[in-house]
Every structure is written in C-alpha cells, then in structure tokens.
Amino acid sequence: MSVSLWSRPARNLLAAFLAVTMLPGAALLWLGWRWLEQDRIPETQRSEQAADLLVAALQQRLATIETSLTNPAFTPSHDAVVLVLEGRRLQTRPPNRLLYQPFAPPASEPPAHLFAVCK
Numbered sequence: 001m002s003v004s005l006w007s008r009p010a011r012n013l014l015a016a017f018l019a020v021t022m023l024p025g026a027a028l029l030w031l032g033w034r035w036l037e038q039d040r041i042p043e044t045q046r047s048e049q050a051a052d053l054l055v056a057a058l059q060q061r062l063a064t065i066e067t068s069l070t071n072p073a074f075t076p077s078h079d080a081v082v083l084v085l086e087g088r089r090l091q092t093r094p095p096n097r098l099l100y101q102p103f104a105p106p107a108s109e110p111p112a113h114l115f116a117v118c119k
Contacts, residue, residue, distance in 0.1 A: 068074050069082060075094055076082050082093040088106075092098055 074082070081097045084091040084093065090101060
C-alpha cells in the first residue's frame, strides 16, 4: 500500500473539518464585527448627549454662583471669603475675615529701551 492512498482519507477528513469549522467561524467573526460597528454609533451618541447634559448643568451652576457673588448682599458660608478687587482697592466679604490685607505695589513702567527694535 502506498503512502498516498493511505493519506487520502486523512486529507479528505482535514478538508471537511476545515470547511465545517472555518466557514461558520469566519461568518461568526464577520457578523460580530458588524454588530460591534453598529453598536458603537449609538454609544458615541449617548456619550455625547451625556456630555452635553453635564456641560449644561455646569454652566447653569456657574451662572448661579456668578449671580450670587456679584450680589452685594451676598455673604459666603462660614469658611469662605469673597474678595472683590475694584481698581487698586480690595474689598472682603464678610469684612475683617482675612488675617492680612494683600498689597500690590504700584507697577512702574518698564524702561523703553527694553522694547527698542534691535538693528
């Protein structure tokens, strides 16, 4: 008996095995890939909607804080201090809450020769 006759059933069996396992496996991978691609679109839309809601809530909260801080009658909570800088004058709310008043010396103009064009 020759080797080619002996290995022929094994080759046929291997070909049948590959056809039975590889074709459905490839189809399953292809369908899974398409399903994941279709699932990504709504996921990005949901995350964008959640981000938009978060931004809107933050903007609303910041607007509320800004409105309350600009109100002259506003007094902050027990540990907070509001600093209002008007020109060169610093105002604190509530008054006398700071241990020291920050002081910025008047700024002097830099010498003109520093900004002269070099030739």
